[in-house]
Amino acid sequence: MFEPVLTRGIDRDLTRIENYVAQGGFTALTKAVRELTPQQVVEEVTRSNLRGRGGAGFPAGRKWGFLPQDGRPRYLACNADEGEPGTFKDHLLIDRNPFLLLEGIAIACYAIGAHHAFIYIRGEFLTGARILEASIAAARSRGYLGERILGGDFSLEVTVHRGAGSYECGEETALLESLEGKRGNPRLKPPFPAVAGAYGMPTVINNVETLCCVPSIVERGAAWFAGIGPAGSPGPKLFAVSGLVRRPGNYELPMGTTLRELIFQHAGGLREGRRFKAVLPGGSSSPALVEEHLDTPLDFDSVARAGSMFGSGAVMVLDDSVCMVRAAWRLAEFYRDESCGKCTPCREGTYWITAVLERLEAGGGREEDPALLEHLAGQIGTRTFCPLGDAAIGFLLSSLKYFPEEYAAHLRGETCRREVAS
Amino acid sequence: MREALMAHARDVLTRYPDPNSAMLPLLYLVQEADGWVSPAGLEEVASFLGVAPAVAESVASFYTLLQKRPVGRYVLQVCTNLSCSLLGAEHLLDHLGRKLGIGPGETTPDGLFTLQSVECLAECGQAPVLQVNLDFHSGLTPEKVDALLNALRKEAEQDV
Numbered sequence: 001m002f003e004p005v006l007t008r009g010i011d012r013d014l015t016r017i018e019n020y021v022a023q024g025g026f027t028a029l030t031k032a033v034r035e036l037t038p039q040q041v042v043e044e045v046t047r048s049n050l051r052g053r054g055g056a057g058f059p060a061g062r063k064w065g066f067l068p069q070d071g072r073p074r075y076l077a078c079n080a081d082e083g084e085p086g087t088f089k090d091h092l093l094i095d096r097n098p099f100l101l102l103e104g105i106a107i108a109c110y111a112i113g114a115h116h117a118f119i120y121i122r123g124e125f126l127t128g129a130r131i132l133e134a135s136i137a138a139a140r141s142r143g144y145l146g147e148r149i150l151g152g153d154f155s156l157e158v159t160v161h162r163g164a165g166s167y168e169c170g171e172e173t174a175l176l177e178s179l180e181g182k183r184g185n186p187r188l189k190p191p192f193p194a195v196a197g198a199y200g201m202p203t204v205i206n207n208v209e210t211l212c213c214v215p216s217i218v219e220r221g222a223a224w225f226a227g228i229g230p231a232g233s234p235g236p237k238l239f240a241v242s243g244l245v246r247r248p249g250n251y252e253l254p255m256g257t258t259l260r261e262l263i264f265q266h267a268g269g270l271r272e273g274r275r276f277k278a279v280l281p282g283g284s285s286s287p288a289l290v291e292e293h294l295d296t297p298l299d300f301d302s303v304a305r306a307g308s309m310f311g312s313g314a315v316m317v318l319d320d321s322v323c324m325v326r327a328a329w330r331l332a333e334f335y336r337d338e339s340c341g342k343c344t345p346c347r348e349g350t351y352w353i354t355a356v357l358e359r360l361e362a363g364g365g366r367e368e369d370p371a372l373l374e375h376l377a378g379q380i381g382t383r384t385f386c387p388l389g390d391a392a393i394g395f396l397l398s399s400l401k402y403f404p405e406e407y408a409a410h411l412r413g414e415t416c417r418r419e420v421a422s
Numbered sequence: 423m424r425e426a427l428m429a430h431a432r433d434v435l436t437r438y439p440d441p442n443s444a445m446l447p448l449l450y451l452v453q454e455a456d457g458w459v460s461p462a463g464l465e466e467v468a469s470f471l472g473v474a475p476a477v478a479e480s481v482a483s484f485y486t487l488l489q490k491r492p493v494g495r496y497v498l499q500v501c502t503n504l505s506c507s508l509l510g511a512e513h514l515l516d517h518l519g520r521k522l523g524i525g526p527g528e529t530t531p532d533g534l535f536t537l538q539s540v541e542c543l544a545e546c547g548q549a550p551v552l553q554v555n556l557d558f559h560s561g562l563t564p565e566k567v568d569a570l571l572n573a574l575r576k577e578a579e580q581d582v
């Protein structure tokens with residue numbers, strides 16, 4: 001039986017430190033700093049095969065192991081930007097389980113030898129930023145953060161840094177630019193952040209949910225964690241389900257839960273009289289999957305094999321009332337507006353894709369438009385400076401592939417001219 | 423930097439290894455004080471950090487939460503991204519526009535409300551969603567939105 005890890009006790013007001021401590025909070029940090037060397041913590045997390053929950057799925061322990069041992073200061077940046085449309089899992093963890101995140105941050109910093117961590121939190125989470133500030137103060141007064149944590153030699157400062165409205169700032173190097181007070185344009189790699197990140201120093205960037213997995217790994221061991229779900233991407237996972245299901249919301253389940261179980265069992269299935277049409281399994285940047293894919297296990301490798309992307313684990317469900325062209329247009333506008341403008345294929349391509357979708361939707365489409373959209377997408381795919389370019393064309397291409405008849409209907413003048421869903 | 427903001431600004435500097443990191447916090451600081459980031463506010467931040475005003479302006483122009491024009495007392499930011507649109511966000515935006523007599527991006531003549539259409543607010547499980555001065559309101563219906571507008575109007579009246 002799967003027991004929740006990330007949301008355990010979340011109904012007992014875990015923003016109060018005494019409640020968090022009462023359910024065993026901070027025992028992992030205590031164990032780490034008193035009983036384990038930093039190297040042992042890195043090894044444990046590596047063996048757990050925890051993969052990054054921010055979207056790319058990079059193994060966390062390996063990332064930590066990349067930092068050069070050269071005596072320079074190093075930093076941890078916690079990515080709390082949560083900008084990927086459809087994703088609302090970090091929001092829950094920040095607002096309702098802030099000490100779990102702080103404990104994960106403290107353990108990660110101990111492991112990598114960082115004495116200053118930054119939580120880069122999207123500007124819209126003003127309430128979340130205040131909760132984190134208050135939680136940092138509470139943890140500090142009890143000796144879990146600040147100077148000489150738990151009476152040992154390890155010290156850590158945590159700074160909450162608010163973003164100001166930019167999806168691209170969730171990309172790790174754009175995040176660092178933004179943290180340094182600049183526009184959120186991504187950096188050329190190499191050098192990778194592990195070598196030259198924040199302020200030119202070795203830096204680890206990890207997602208909120210990734211860091212929230214760390215305390216349980218230290219407390220219960222790598223083998224326990226690795227035993228949850230598929231061996232290739234194990235662990236508990238918060239699935240954020242939105243769209244046209246009966247019970248949208250966050251569901252903490254083992255990695256590898258199938259789309260079918262998540263949508264039809266946990267999220268209550270579709271609304272009265274509606275039929276399943278498509279699902280974006282990993283946020284708005286993931287290509288849509290259709291009925292034949294419903295038995296796909298939700299983990300990094302299986303979703304990739306099905307032709308999409310596990311991404312942030314944000315599952316957006318579309319039923320038969322949804323107009324795919326209009327949905328593609330709405331998302332295209334998003335990527336056009338959020339393109340940082342640094343490279344031409346993305347900046348110009350997202351503009352033209354949006355313009356073509358708009359005229360299709362308005363009834364002024366041309367015969368060649370579906371092919372033109374494919375061509376434009378082809379000019380973007382793999383040719384952009386950062387992954388936002390590929391993100392911008394995933395849903396579009398899947399809608400052309402699985403629902404060509406909807407594009408044809410728009411060309412015949414049967415435009416829906418409705419909302420995204422009717 | 424005006425005297426009233428000086429202590430806070432100095433405190434911000436202590437949180438970072440490099441003073442330039444104070445850029446966004448300081449832009450927020452002047453926005454909180456003035457309601458928006460005015461050219462004077464930009465200059466104030468720039469001179470405090472010892473950079474050219476154009477640097478501060480270039481940074482501010484990148485970020486949508488920094489208001490480059492005066493806004494109303496209540497900034498209503500309606501999410502119209504996919505999960506909210508699936509549940510009627512476009513309707514809701516129209517409804518609000520009609521109620522307020524303005525379109526997205528505009529401010530009511532009495533200076534009370536600014537309406538903006540924004541991207542995913544990471545609260546899609548309770549769509550449709552909007553923020554009022556960054557406070558979340560979720561699971562919205564036209565009726566709930568009407569009640570919200572009334573409550574905000576009342577709050578504003580009581581303050582006069």
Ligand SMILES: Cc1cc2nc3c(=O)[nH]c(=O)nc-3n(C[C@H](O)[C@H](O)[C@H](O)COP(=O)(O)O)c2cc1C
Binds near residue numbers: 169
């Ligand atoms: C356009 C774009 C937006 C991103 N937004 C986020 C985000 O909001 N939160 C996040 O954790 N990762 C985001 N990422 C992924 C980060 O670049 C990075 O891979 C991640 O923070 C690493 O943490 P992890 O290894 O713990 O997943 C984004 C990537 C791109 C290309």
Ligand code: SF4
Binds near residue numbers: 387
């Ligand atoms: S792909 Fe290019 S223009 Fe688009 S966000 Fe990345 S760097 Fe900016």
Ligand code: FES
Binds near residue numbers: 502504506542550
């Ligand atoms: S789509 Fe509206 S909050 Fe995410």
